Every structure is written in structure tokens, then in C-alpha cells.
Amino acid sequence: MKITEDGEPYGLITNIQKYTIHDGPGIRTEIFFKGCPLRCIWCSNPEGQSYEQQIGIYPSKCIGLSKCSLCINSCPRGTDTPIKTEDDRLLSLQEIPECKNCFRCAEECPSRAIMIWGKKMSVPELMKVILEDRNFYLKTGGGVTLSGGEVMLQWEFAALLLKACRDASIHTCVESSLYCPTEHMEKVYEATDLVITDIKHMDTERHKEYTGVGNELILKNIKRTAELKKPLVIRIPVVPDHNNSEKNIRATGEFIRDVLGNHVIQLQLIPFRKIGTEKYATLNLPYPMGDFSPPERSVWEKNLLRLTEIMKEYNIPAVAGSSQKMC
Amino acid sequence: MLARELTYHNAVKVEPLPVEPFDKEWGVGISGNTPEPSPFPRINRILSKTVKTTNGFVSPDRAILVTEAYKKNPGAPQIIKCAEGMANVLRNTPIYIYDDELIVGGLGCDKKGTPVFPEFGLNWVVDEMRDGLMDYSEERTHDYFSFSKETQDKLESIRDFWNGNTIEDYANSILTDDELKGSHAGKGVFFADAYILCGAGHLGIGYDRLFKLGFKGIRKLILDHMENVDKSLPDGIKKYTFLRAELIVNEAATDHIMRYADLTKEKAGSEEDKTRKKELLQIHKNLKWISRNPPRTFWEAIQMVHLANCMVHIECNGHSISYGRFDQYMYPFYKQDIANGTSTREFMQELIENFYIKIWDLNKLRSHILIKTFGNGGIGGQALTVGGITKDGKDATNELTYMALDAHVHIRIPTPWLAVRLHAGTPWELKVKTVNTIRVGTGEPKIFNDDVTIPSMLSSNVEVKDARDYQVVGCVEPDATGKSYGWKDCGHMNMAKVLELAINDGRCINCGPECMRWQKCGAIGERLGVATGSLENFETFDEVLEAYDRQMKYWCDRHVSVLNAVDIAHQQLKPLPYLSSLMEGCIENGKDITMGGVKYNFSGPQGVAIGTTGDGLATIRQLVFEEKRISGKELLDAVRDNWVGHEPLYAYVNSEKVHHYGNDDDYADELTKFAMDTWCKHIEKRPNTRGGFYQPGAYSVTVNVAFGLKQWASVEGRKAFEPVSDCMGAVHTHCGSHDISGPTAICRSVTKLDHARATNGTLLNWKFSPTSLTGNTGRDSFIALIDEYIQRKGMHSQFTVANQETLIEAQKNPDEYRDLLVRVAGYSAYFVELSKELQDDIIGRTVLSFD
Numbered sequence A: 001m002k003i004t005e006d007g008e009p010y011g012l013i014t015n016i017q018k019y020t021i022h023d024g025p026g027i028r029t030e031i032f033f034k035g036c037p038l039r040c041i042w043c044s045n046p047e048g049q050s051y052e053q054q055i056g057i058y059p060s061k062c063i064g065l066s067k068c069s070l071c072i073n074s075c076p077r078g079t080d081t082p083i084k085t086e087d088d089r090l091l092s093l094q095e096i097p098e099c100k101n102c103f104r105c106a107e108e109c110p111s112r113a114i115m116i117w118g119k120k121m122s123v124p125e126l127m128k129v130i131l132e133d134r135n136f137y138l139k140t141g142g143g144v145t146l147s148g149g150e151v152m153l154q155w156e157f158a159a160l161l162l163k164a165c166r167d168a169s170i171h172t173c174v175e176s177s178l179y180c181p182t183e184h185m186e187k188v189y190e191a192t193d194l195v196i197t198d199i200k201h202m203d204t205e206r207h208k209e210y211t212g213v214g215n216e217l218i219l220k221n222i223k224r225t226a227e228l229k230k231p232l233v234i235r236i237p238v239v240p241d242h243n244n245s246e247k248n249i250r251a252t253g254e255f256i257r258d259v260l261g262n263h264v265i266q267l268q269l270i271p272f273r274k275i276g277t278e279k280y281a282t283l284n285l286p287y288p289m290g291d292f293s294p295p296e297r298s299v300w301e302k303n304l305l306r307l308t309e310i311m312k313e314y315n316i317p318a319v320a321g322s323s324q325k326m327c
Numbered sequence B: 001m002l003a004r005e006l007t008y009h010n011a012v013k014v015e016p017l018p019v020e021p022f023d024k025e026w027g028v029g030i031s032g033n034t035p036e037p038s039p040f041p042r043i044n045r046i047l048s049k050t051v052k053t054t055n056g057f058v059s060p061d062r063a064i065l066v067t068e069a070y071k072k073n074p075g076a077p078q079i080i081k082c083a084e085g086m087a088n089v090l091r092n093t094p095i096y097i098y099d100d101e102l103i104v105g106g107l108g109c110d111k112k113g114t115p116v117f118p119e120f121g122l123n124w125v126v127d128e129m130r131d132g133l134m135d136y137s138e139e140r141t142h143d144y145f146s147f148s149k150e151t152q153d154k155l156e157s158i159r160d161f162w163n164g165n166t167i168e169d170y171a172n173s174i175l176t177d178d179e180l181k182g183s184h185a186g187k188g189v190f191f192a193d194a195y196i197l198c199g200a201g202h203l204g205i206g207y208d209r210l211f212k213l214g215f216k217g218i219r220k221l222i223l224d225h226m227e228n229v230d231k232s233l234p235d236g237i238k239k240y241t242f243l244r245a246e247l248i249v250n251e252a253a254t255d256h257i258m259r260y261a262d263l264t265k266e267k268a269g270s271e272e273d274k275t276r277k278k279e280l281l282q283i284h285k286n287l288k289w290i291s292r293n294p295p296r297t298f299w300e301a302i303q304m305v306h307l308a309n310c311m312v313h314i315e316c317n318g319h320s321i322s323y324g325r326f327d328q329y330m331y332p333f334y335k336q337d338i339a340n341g342t343s344t345r346e347f348m349q350e351l352i353e354n355f356y357i358k359i360w361d362l363n364k365l366r367s368h369i370l371i372k373t374f375g376n377g378g379i380g381g382q383a384l385t386v387g388g389i390t391k392d393g394k395d396a397t398n399e400l401t402y403m404a405l406d407a408h409v410h411i412r413i414p415t416p417w418l419a420v421r422l423h424a425g426t427p428w429e430l431k432v433k434t435v436n437t438i439r440v441g442t443g444e445p446k447i448f449n450d451d452v453t454i455p456s457m458l459s460s461n462v463e464v465k466d467a468r469d470y471q472v473v474g475c476v477e478p479d480a481t482g483k484s485y486g487w488k489d490c491g492h493m494n495m496a497k498v499l500e501l502a503i504n505d506g507r508c509i510n511c512g513p514e515c516m517r518w519q520k521c522g523a524i525g526e527r528l529g530v531a532t533g534s535l536e537n538f539e540t541f542d543e544v545l546e547a548y549d550r551q552m553k554y555w556c557d558r559h560v561s562v563l564n565a566v567d568i569a570h571q572q573l574k575p576l577p578y579l580s581s582l583m584e585g586c587i588e589n590g591k592d593i594t595m596g597g598v599k600y601n602f603s604g605p606q607g608v609a610i611g612t613t614g615d616g617l618a619t620i621r622q623l624v625f626e627e628k629r630i631s632g633k634e635l636l637d638a639v640r641d642n643w644v645g646h647e648p649l650y651a652y653v654n655s656e657k658v659h660h661y662g663n664d665d666d667y668a669d670e671l672t673k674f675a676m677d678t679w680c681k682h683i684e685k686r687p688n689t690r691g692g693f694y695q696p697g698a699y700s701v702t703v704n705v706a707f708g709l710k711q712w713a714s715v716e717g718r719k720a721f722e723p724v725s726d727c728m729g730a731v732h733t734h735c736g737s738h739d740i741s742g743p744t745a746i747c748r749s750v751t752k753l754d755h756a757r758a759t760n761g762t763l764l765n766w767k768f769s770p771t772s773l774t775g776n777t778g779r780d781s782f783i784a785l786i787d788e789y790i791q792r793k794g795m796h797s798q799f800t801v802a803n804q805e806t807l808i809e810a811q812k813n814p815d816e817y818r819d820l821l822v823r824v825a826g827y828s829a830y831f832v833e834l835s836k837e838l839q840d841d842i843i844g845r846t847v848l849s850f851d
């Protein structure tokens, strides 16, 4: 676990979102952890992938060098700065190793044309924000959801934060790929009330193709989660032409029925949407599904509903989307 | 679909049993784009013949008839002239009855027509007609009025008679430059012109009292009091004259209703359809009865509500003549009609829907300037309140509460303006019904919080039983129904302009020869406001706060002077005898309502730009006095230069690096509270001319756009002429929204302000994208958000549900979005009919999107 100079443990957080209503019951505050071992090609939060602070670039927000230039002037590398400009505007910033300990340009930029993805936050700092909305949790059975990125990468910090929430009587939920050592997961579970996880594909080869890793560890951990009797919500991010075959859906259904003993409080089939593309651009990353064009919404929604019906054949509480109450 | 099929009986048959299930869902963000929305074929037929516009035409009859009466009574006391004028209109103005309708009545002109009120000022009407500013033109793209040559000639012919004898003339003649320099006629620190060209309105007649007495009973009351007046006492003759006027209008009101009764009978005579004939005969009977007597059935009562209210409009030229607590005063009729089989739930539902559409057919003439300032037209402000607690403190919800909401969804037109009163004990079912109605996305209803409104009214010396029985009038204002003349919405103070003058030694920040007042002000070393020092020299932030406080007092003095002058003009020239007869206290006290005849007399101007001022103070404190990032002079220079050449600072003040109101950040929220409290402190409890006192409000409706157009840039990152912040909402500048932390943070920030202190009302406009409200998670989270707002003593909220893309699309292709209703502020309107600036303002409100 990382600690600050004052000895305070901290986590690397990309974002805090209040009033999330789709990731766990009720009104929740969602904490996005930075860093993820998977590389799902449909990922819509690429800023959550790297476990390091990163510079994000929004050239369109730059107000112009002739009017500002605070970034270039603050860069300690002088003329050798990695900040590239064009037509009086910020163009790009190819991070060099020195940037990691500097980020001065981002601090100076008044318009968030250069910004930092990832903020170091301690448990007390996070708890301050979390507690602000406590009344909303109480009214709706809501609470806190840790999400990512991958929570389990920062499992020690996550466990601390969850403990703090539990001590404050706040319902806790962890949304994780469960691609992690089982011991870490179990440690995190000590103060976790609800788990949300994905089954992205039942065929490990395809799983590897789409996410970079096989599915064995994940399925094992899901099974373990069920054994531990943790309330479990499973999601299938249904991506057309990738994992929406009836065969794969049925295989998932069988797994839930046979291996998890239907120990699932809700199964959500989440429609794929092409979002997050602009965030890839800010990170100088190509959007992996750039060439993919999803089918018409009307066709697609019908397909999703059909798959949901198939899941119900397995006696699974399946729903399309995430706007039906979990519990 | 047969209406009967709709009847819902839940498994255990628990109350309520309205026509629709309490949890019926109509969809999210679908607005008006549904053909035949009502389950009743008759209502859909009427709707198909209803034009969905607030445009209309000018009808000269009222103006001519009033003039005729004034000319006939040259030496009579003003109140007799007024009564005779009203009587002449009621007896002679044209009346209409339309196909299919079950409730009749109007404003003495055809649907969408508008009477003219020369008493307030006729010149502008005739001038606008002449100058092409009345009908559609580039200067007037919405809320325009057509007129015939004959109409124009008729009005032209009476122009001289009114010249110099109007409210406008009177008010102006008693004011000096010192009061006017900061007003609508000057630099726009405040606006006080709302009731110069029109009546004050903003009240509701006492329906309970009218139902008890009937016009016959009121007549008896007048005669009784006449008998008892001692004319030898100093005010005896005055009282007697007033009562004479009461008698004149009372008789005329009965005659007016009888004219409708006669016309219905005539129509029935020539009607071939048997069912319709029967209906017409029943309407005839209803009218004949209620022309004198208290109503006996739901149908008679709702007919009486409509006609009695229309006559108030015909007399007073005000808007926001509201319908009181409809579900309360109608419930005894509902219950009794069900019990004795006189009527069915379905038929009463149909009557309510018909009644709502009748309101939409009414219209009101406004000048092109007023349209620009207040944004929207139509009859305006006719609120209808449901829910809440009873006079003895119990939950008041009944079946009509639900039916009143269902009726709106069944017709989806923006009248009346629905208000649901909520309190700690509001049943879950009503919350669901309210939220499902809101989710449709027409902008209706607004919600009001009893748990803060009632204490707030008590603090204004309103008696407990009257406070608990409050209705909402117009956009925002709580009102002791039938007993109060509140002069709600009479003026507006631009707090952001006050801050500008406070930090620039009483001068406008852009002071220079282009200014309209330069010769009598800047050029001779004068200043607009009071000298309160400059940010260039302040050494501590406390000096800023003190300057703001002193500057506010100076402007409140002037604002109140102008408002008093307008009030006096109304008393002298335009007493309201008909309205007085329907308000408790006037006949009893022998005093017209304009003179303070009712029990409660208030004047309610609003503080505008709360967020802008709060963020301005936070910016100054943080950048100049704490971070010392810039000097006070640099900040003033940047604003003076409209931020040109100061782009990094402009971006910075608009970024989240500066404390901003609306993010649950105490730093900014506390200063915003200070900004608002200072306004309240200098307005509250100042005496007014009717024996009552002033009540501060905290909302802008759309005046924030108009104030913005009059103000140069400001320190929190606004460029010149952009709108200042809306109501109690956070700042949204062209550079970005200052509230970026989602709805829970908004809820908490806004409720750190002292709503109860704004005794004239507060308002928060929310905007949601449909995706954030779908499903039962969306619904129940939304209910929780409202609950928390209520619990934290937020007074009033309104909701727009439409995605931003839709709004932008609608702006581009207005023809395809004629039906798109949005919540503007205080009311809903057809989006495409709003001005470009206002559309942009609505689009700019933070979309609370989190899907």
C-alpha cells in the first residue's frame, strides 16, 4: 500500500461520482480506483487503466498560447518541453519519464486543457466526501460503491476504506472484474456488503482476445464469492458480434445455475454503447473499437431483450439494463 | 378506449381510488409528443381544436365599453367609475360557447383573444400597433397579437380620453430621477415596472366563501353592511360609496352568468344531436342556478370557479389569478356526488380536463418589452394547488389530488400551473404520482414544502389556520387564499449589480460616455449609487461585505419608493370592486382591496442573481484576499475589459479551482447565504402603503436574462450581457457551469440558504435528462432527492426533464418540436416559443445526467 510522506495510506482515485443510481441499490457515491490489469477493448474508462497518474489533454479547451502559455512557461525543460503546439494552440503532450514527478503544466493550466488523471486521496479525505450524502443513502438503502479501474489492484487501501464505511454504518459495494489473487479478494470482502462483477465471455480464448486475460481466475473467484454467500450481481456487457451469441449466453446461464447455484440476486445485460472515445484521445490512445459500428438501436434492443428472456429460462433474475432495483 | 375501462381498483381496494392507478407510468421525457393523450374522446376532440400557442389577437370591446361607462359618469368617484366600467363590460361584451365543452366562459372575446385595459396605459398598445411591434415581427417573434384595422381605429379613437389619466402617468408624475435612475427606466439595478402597465393579480379568490354565500349571499352581505354604515363618521361616506360599487358589480356578475345561461339555452334549441342537447340544457341549468346561488354539484362548482375567475381577469388586468386548493374546496362536492350517484369519477375527471383547457384559451396582452423581460405570455400564472396539510394540521391528500395531476398528463398543455404541496407526512402514493407526472417531462407540477412555507408565513404574522391553508399563486408565491393581497412579484433587485457598485465605489464598472446617464452622472463626477469604496483599496474582505451591505440598503430604499408609488397609483385610479367582493374582509371593512381591505397586505419583490453574487464574493475572497493571486485592481480591470486580454484569469475563475456555490462547498455556500440574507434584511418588514409590509423573495423567474442584458461583465466569470444566475440555482456562464457535483450537492448547497426568510417565496429549477430518471431506481432515487430537499427546508422546486440534445435540436428545427414543453421557471412553456436567449439559458442549466 502506498503512503504519503506523513505516513497516511492513500489510494489513487480517478473520479468520485455522487448520486450514482445504477451501481448498487439506492443513491450511491461511487469511487473510481485507478489502475486495471485488464484491457477490455470496449472499455469506456481508459483513464482508469494505468496505475499511475497521467496527463490528460483537451486541446480544444486551450485558450491560446499568445494569450496564455502558462504551461510552456512552467515546464522546467524549457525549450526541450514535451508540450507540442500548433497554430497557437496546445496540440499534444507525449509524457516523458520526468513528467511523472512534475505535472507543473497541468497545475498551471487554467482551463483544464492539460489535466491530471488520478488523485492521491486518503481514507479521511474520501470519507469526508462520502459522508456528505449519508442522508441520501439512508433514504434509499444506498451507500458507497468502489469501482474502477480495478479495485483489487489497490486491495489494501480498498479494505481500509470499506472498513471505514462499515464503521460509519454505510452500505458498501465493490464492482470488480475479480481478476485478482483470491486472498486479496477475501480481504476486501471483509467489509463488503454486495459484489458486482462481469462475466464477459465463457470461452477463455475469446475472453483473452477481448480483455487480455483468460477467464479461469475470474470464474474461480466468482465461485468463491458465491461460496462466501456474498450477495452477488452479475453483469454481461453485451457487445454485438463479440459475446452476444446464444451459445455464449446459454453457457453463462448454465454457469450461473450449475456452478453458482443461482446465488445471484440480479443478472444485468448491459447494452454496449460507444462511449469514452474522447477520453482515449486525451490520453493519446487509439480507441480499440474504432472501426466497429454497432447495429441500429431498435434492432439491438430487441436482441438484448431476447437474450434476457433466454437467461430467465435458467431461473436467473435477469434484467436488461441497470435501472431496475437490485434489492 | 372507454373511460370506464380505466377505472382502477387495486387488489385490496384501499384508498385512493382515482381514475388512474396511483403508480401509472407514462414514460420519461416524452413531453407533449403523444397524440390523443386523454382517455376521453371528448377531451381529445377539444384538444385537437386547441391551438398550442400563446399568440393571440387584440379585442377592443372591453376598452370601448369601459370608456363608455367612464364618459357616462364624469363626476363620479373613481370607484364608481370602475364599477360602472366593469358592469358595462359584463353586460355587453361578446360571449361564446364552443362545441363539446361542458364548462363555459371566457374573457369577453373569442378564444385566445385578449381584452385591452386602457386604465393602465393605452399609448403603448396603439403605438405598438402602429410601429409593428404588436403582431409578428423580427422584434417580436413569439407572444404576438394580431388585430384588425377596425380594432386599431377603435382604440385610436379613445386614446385622447385616457391620455394623462393612466396608472403609468400617475406613477411617473410622483417619482423623481433619484428613484428612477436605478430602475427599469434607468440602469436596471432593479425593476419595478411589473404593475405599471398591468394589474397586480397574484392572488386567489376565496372559493370556500363564494361556495358558501353564492352571489346572492354576497349581495346580502353588502346590503347588510350598507345598512350599518354610519355616514356621519369620517370614513362613513367613503365606505358607503365603496359598498355601492360592490352592489353594482355584484348585480352585473349575476347578469353576466345569466347571459351565458341564455346563450346555452338558445344553442340547445337549435342543437340536433340529442346527447349534446341534453348536455347544453344541463349547462344552462347549472348556470342559471349559480348566477345567484351556491353550487350544489361538482359540475356547478367547477363552472362557478371558472366564471368567477374569468371575471377577475376582466376587471383587474393582473395575472397569476390562481385557483386555490382545488382538491380541498372541490372535495365535498366530489364526495357527495359519488355518494348520491349524481356523478361518476370518470365524468368529474373529464370535467377537470375540460376546465384545464378552458384556462389555456384565455390570453393576456403584454408589451413587447414585457415579453422580452418576462419571457413568456399566455394568461400567465394561474396556479392550482393540491396536497399539503389541512387547516387542522392533518394530511390533506384525497382522490382529487391524484385526479388533478392525472388531468394534466391527459391533456399536456401548460395550464393551469400545478403545485403539489408536500410535507413530512405526504403519502408515498402521492409522491409516486407527483414524480411520475414530472417524469413525463412537461415541467408540471412544481413542488412546495409545507414544512418551511407554513413557518415562513407564520413569521409574517399570518394566522396558523390561514398559513396551513395556503395556496401557491403564480410562479412561486405562497398566499393565504382569499384573504391576502400580496403584490407578489412586484419588483426585482439585481444583487449582482449591487455587488458591482459596491466594489467600484458606487459606479458602474463600465462607466463611460456611452452610458445613457453620462451627462448627469459620470461626466460631472457623480456616481449611480452610494460611494462604498473600491476593491482597489479594500484591505480586508470584511470591507467588501460591508460595502455590499451599504450599497444594498441604498438600493432597497429606492426600490421600495418606486414600488410604493405604483401601489398608490393603483389605489387612486384603479380600485377593484368585483375582486373585493370575493375577498374576505373588504365588504366587512368597507374598504377596497387596493386600499388594504383584506386581512393580509404584503408587497413582494425578489432578489435576483443569488448564485452570481455568491460566486462573486467567493472569487474576491479567494483570489484577492487569500491566495493573493491577483490584486483587486487587476480583477476590476479584467471585468472592465470584459475579460479580453485576461483569458487565463477568465478560465481560472470559471474553473473548479475556485470555490463555487452549488457544490456542497461551505466556503462558497456561506457567502451565497450572506448575499441573500443581506437582501432579505434590507427588505423584510418595511411598511407598505396598504397597512402591511414588504416580503423578500428569492427567485428570478426569467428576469435574470433581462438583468443580464443590462449588466456588463462580473467578477465570477460572466461576460457582458450574459444572464445572471437563475433563481436559487448555481452560476452557468458561457465558459462553463459552476456546479459540477451532481444533484445531491445542489440539494445540499441550496438548502444552506435560509428559504423561510424569503417569505415571498423561493425557487430552484432542476433539469434532468430522461435517462437519469428511468426505471424504479430512477423514480425512487428522485423521490429521495425531493424528500431530502423537503427535509432540509428547501421551499420550492421545479423540474425540466429533457435531454440537452433534444433541446438543441428543437432550437434548430422549431417546427418539429412545437409540442415540446419545458419548465422555464415558475411555469412551463413551449420551448420553441421562447426567445433565443432564454432557450440558451435553459439549455445551459446543468443537465443532471449520471447514467
Ligand code: SF4
Residues within 6 Å of the ligand: A061, A062, A063, A064, A065, A068, A069, A070, A071, A072, A090, A108, A109, A110, A111, A112, A113, A114
Ligand atoms: S496553460 Fe493550458 S490554456 Fe494555457 S496555453 Fe497551456 S494548454 Fe493552453
Ligand code: SF4
Residues within 6 Å of the ligand: B187, B506, B507, B508, B509, B510, B511, B512, B515, B516, B517, B518, B521, B522, B523, B526, B527, B528
Ligand atoms: S455614468 Fe458611470 S456610474 Fe454613472 S450610470 Fe453611467 S456607467 Fe454607471
